[in-house]
Amino acid sequence: MADFGGDLELEDFRKEAAAWLDANFPKALAGKGHLAMAERSSPGADLTAWKAAIGAKGWATPTWPTQYGGGGLSAQKARVLAQEMGKAGAFNPLMFGMGVTMIGPTILDYGTDAQKAKHIPPIVRGDVQWCVGYSEPNAGSDLASLQTKAVDNGDGWSITGQKTWTSGAQYSEWCGLLVRTDPSAKKHDGISFMLVDMHQPGVETRPIALIAGASPFCETFFTDAVAPRDALLGQLNVGWTVGKRLLQHERASQTGAPMGGRSVPLSQIAKRYVAIDADGRIEDQDLRSRVVRHEMDARTHGLTLARVMAESKEANGATNGASVLKNSATHVAQTRAELTLEIMGGQGLGWEGDDFTRDEIETVRGWLSGKAMSIYGGSSEIQNNIISKRILGLPDNTQSS
Numbered sequence: 362m363a364d365f366g367g368d369l370e371l372e373d374f375r376k377e378a379a380a381w382l383d384a385n386f387p388k389a390l391a392g393k394g395h396l397a398m399a400e401r402s403s404p405g406a407d408l409t410a411w412k413a414a415i416g417a418k419g420w421a422t423p424t425w426p427t428q429y430g431g432g433g434l435s436a437q438k439a440r441v442l443a444q445e446m447g448k449a450g451a452f453n454p455l456m457f458g459m460g461v462t463m464i465g466p467t468i469l470d471y472g473t474d475a476q477k478a479k480h481i482p483p484i485v486r487g488d489v490q491w492c493v494g495y496s497e498p499n500a501g502s503d504l505a506s507l508q509t510k511a512v513d514n515g516d517g518w519s520i521t522g523q524k525t526w527t528s529g530a531q532y533s534e535w536c537g538l539l540v541r542t543d544p545s546a547k548k549h550d551g552i553s554f555m556l557v558d559m560h561q562p563g564v565e566t567r568p569i570a571l572i573a574g575a576s577p578f579c580e581t582f583f584t585d586a587v588a589p590r591d592a593l594l595g596q597l598n599v600g601w602t603v604g605k606r607l608l609q610h611e612r613a614s615q616t617g618a619p620m621g622g623r624s625v626p627l628s629q630i631a632k633r634y635v636a637i638d639a640d641g642r643i644e645d646q647d648l649r650s651r652v653v654r655h656e657m658d659a660r661t662h663g664l665t666l667a668r669v670m671a672e673s674k675e676a677n678g679a680t681n682g683a684s685v686l687k688n689s690a691t692h693v694a695q696t697r698a699e700l701t702l703e704i705m706g707g708q709g710l711g712w713e714g715d716d717f718t719r720d721e722i723e724t725v726r727g728w729l730s731g732k733a734m735s736i737y738g739g740s741s742e743i744q745n746n747i748i749s750k751r752i753l754g755l756p757d758n759t760q761s762s
């Protein structure tokens with residue numbers, strides 16, 4: 362009976378979600394999540410309205426506590442919401458921000474009540490932008506070698522050092538920063554995690570242009586930047602544990618987990634660009650079999666992701682298993698980008714101008730920026746190391762004694 366009751370409750374919620382989406386999601390944005398988000402730095406009226414509506418409802422952060430403005434939904438209801446968003450062609454406009462995907466969940470895991478009350482509501486509403494300051498010129502995969510230091514100045518912290526590849530730093534109000542607070546400790550032990558205000562004289566950002574045309578990330582310089590004592594997230598010198606947790610949240614957000622929106626099947630795109638046989642299939646057998654193999658991989662990935670999410674105690678699947686799914690999502694996305702370009706032929710190489718549709722221009726830019734998927738959030742090789750050590754329990758031969 363209990364299960365039956367649960368199903369009824371979910372079905373009621375499904376109707377509630379569908380009705381709310383019908384009333385609040387601008388129909389003009391249906392199925393255009395990626396195009397709309399590409400323009401999010403200068404959003405149109407529809408995107409602005411959608412962001413405000415979903416932020417006020419708390420459904421961009423569906424499982425976060427209502428106390429801080431989140432949706433307060435169970436993992437099951439959040440999945441129903443994602444399904445209904447998919448049906449409506451809706452997308453989560455805050456899912457691209459690091460506040461929602463990484464910093465917010467980590468503050469909920471490790472923050473004090475005061476830190477949660479201060480930082481979570483603006484993230485839920487999409488009012489603030491966060492960046493993540495981990496990588497340095499000499500600390501990428503070997504992140505624990507980081508050298509940016511925070512020194513106790515009596516009132517709080519004085520921070521000096523350089524970060525790099527800091528996504529969105531030039532637009533961010535806040536930064537989740539890994540700093541060295543005890544240079545005498547072993548490298549993993551002397552690190553702390555701080556919540557740092559980016560709008561202050563000691564912080565300078567220099568955007569770096571990316572091959573896809575935009576400047577999505579920066580070199581970020583801290584010169585005697587300050588942070589109050591309560592900027593510390595988690596305990597002093599235990600920042601490595603906090604930092605690893607954030608990375609699990611990051612990887613979980615990169616598994617292709619449903620956030621609404623849907624992508625057009627490649628076989629459908631192909632019908633506009635390549636020869637089709639009498640049965641409506643792609644005529645070129647080699648291309649056809651590669652498209653089918655990709656669609657099978659994509660479906661297998663989607664089903665595995667759905668199973669893992671259903672079995673996971675974590676509402677967002679932030680576990681070591683996220684490393685498997687991140688690698689598989691990367692493979693599926695990069696293969697899709699390659700095949701789409703191949704199918705579009707010359708039209709898939711347009712950079713700008715009236716000879717190309719918006720979809721075609723986005724395709725080539727997406728193909729280029731998608732190369733970064735196997736690097737950020739920890740490279741594919743680093744995910745393989747995590748899978749081998751922490752999931753398969755294989756011996757670690759990479760550390761010197």
Ligand SMILES: Cc1cc2nc3c(=O)[nH]c(=O)nc-3n(C[C@H](O)[C@H](O)[C@H](O)COP(=O)(O)OP(=O)(O)OC[C@H]3O[C@@H](n4cnc5c(N)ncnc54)[C@H](O)[C@@H]3O)c2cc1C
Nearest residue numbers: 493494495496501502526527528733736737738739740742
């Ligand atoms: C688009 C983009 C956005 C990013 N955003 C951010 C951000 O917001 N904040 C931030 O802090 N960082 C960010 N990064 C940085 C990213 O986390 C690092 O690039 C990544 O961790 C790899 O570090 P690295 O570039 O120094 O490469 P390296 O660590 O120098 O690696 C070079 C190569 O060696 C391989 N390698 C290294 N060590 C091992 C090992 N032990 N075993 C096997 N192979 C190994 C790597 O897989 C890689 O192929 C971003 C990167 C990109 C591309």
